[in-house]
Amino acid sequence: MLSGSIASLCLSGCKLEVLDSKGVIGAAESSLIATATYAMLLVVIPVILLTLFIAWRYRASNTKATYAPKWTHSTALEIVVWAIPAAIILFLGVLTWKTTHELDPYKEIKVENVKPINVEVVALDWKWLFIYPDLGVASVNQLAFPVGTPVNFRITSDSVMNSFFIPQLGSQIYAMAGMQTKLHLLTDHAGDYAGISANYSGQGFSDMKFRALAMSGADFDAWVKKVRNAPENLSMDVYAGVARPSEKVAVRYFSNVDPKLFNNIVAKYNYGNSVVGANCVTKG
Template identity: 85%
Template sequence: MLSGLLGSVCLSGCKLEVLDSKGPIGVAESALIGTATFTMLLVVVPVILLTLIFAWRYRASNKNATYAPKWAHSTAIEVVVWAIPAIIILYLGILTWRTSHELDPYKEIKVENVKPINVEVVALDWKWLFIYPDLGVASVNQVAFPVGTPVNFRITSDSVMNSFFIPQLGGQIYAMAGMQTKLHLLADHAGDYAGISANYSGAGFSDMKFRALAMSQAEFDAWVQNVKTAPEGLDMNVYAGVSRPSQKEAVRYFSTVDPKLFNNIVGKYNNGNVAVGANCVTKG
């Protein structure tokens, strides 16, 4: 997990959106990145400094440096070089175990008196399809939800394996054909957040992006009503066209959606059965 978190920092661009968290999961993961980095630097920085100090002190031109050709052992040095790294590794191990459970993407987020919103996500070449099964609408390359409302994502792919990621909200989890994974997020602040594909998936990978809109309940209700005015619905026949490979796909709305569409997409790879994927996550 820690390597995935640190890798996400490097891959998230100059804005470092993964550290500009706007939700509880993102905040916890950002804190984990900082803690893990600081802890590892407790070894890295002293080693670099001591290497430079030793190289300077015992340079060939320094005749005052102690010369001990028969020196072979120091208990104090052995204790330091073994005990400190062992303690740090133990600490990082405990930290990893604890946060792996606390930040489990399958763990639901519960807010008192707030009903979660369900969103089904399908990774395509090279676009994202979002289905709202409880609202009967769908969209391409744009997902919206109210601030302070838990969002339950069910995720699959109708193409190669991909990875669903909204850096500022936290969580990165794989989308796999014939399987479904889950991710639970929540936005604390209203905003227009970047969503990306975090797993290389071919020629259109670099433009496989979407926008995640966190808004007030009233604004979300208005968004849903706007989607319901879209001229086309989404059934299996329309979906056949939507799923064809395309690049830089514009945002697209569907006023109705086949309630069995998501399960049909998953089941087409399993003789009609819906399989639940393993907890495949690279970021918290």
């Protein structure tokens, strides 16, 4: 409790969103970070204190300190020096193994009587495209989903390797051209969360950000209705313009999306599939 209070005081001027978790995955990851840090401090703090104590205790002016120039070994000291770090390493190893499986980004999150929402994510230069295949809509630099509903992401890139990350919800995961990966998130807190690119990707990287909006079911339905009233459709031809490199891109909505768009983006880098490749746009 005391260490947590001291940490909060020291970091009061900082905004560490990764430790201000609002989702079940983010909360578990924050807890893991804290537990690992506290475990390592069990060694770090005593070492620092003992270093200062020894420097003071055995200073040249202290004639009362024992002087033993031929001292070479202490079994008790060896046990302490090796046993405590070994125990901590064993603890961290078991903790890491356990949480690695529990927090596997490919592991689906299930909520009883709640149907997950599917979102296809495309990392572009320098913006994010979110496609809702079941709803037939898409958005640029804005992600919306209902609170308490599992979100199943399929993620790829139509540019260099990138990294999809919503710090308060957890689970950073890489996006690579010609490949697709998965991620599953859930939050029980409504809010407007920062989404970022966590992997340097060139000139516009610093502004490659988006907002993740967790909202009530009614508000999400209203958001979907607003997107469906947008004047633009996201066909392959329109996508070619969206994919061109651009910076500080404003939120943009598409009321209708080519259902094969995401798969075509992935397939365009598959040189063995010349038919699909011929039908796909090339990057601007």
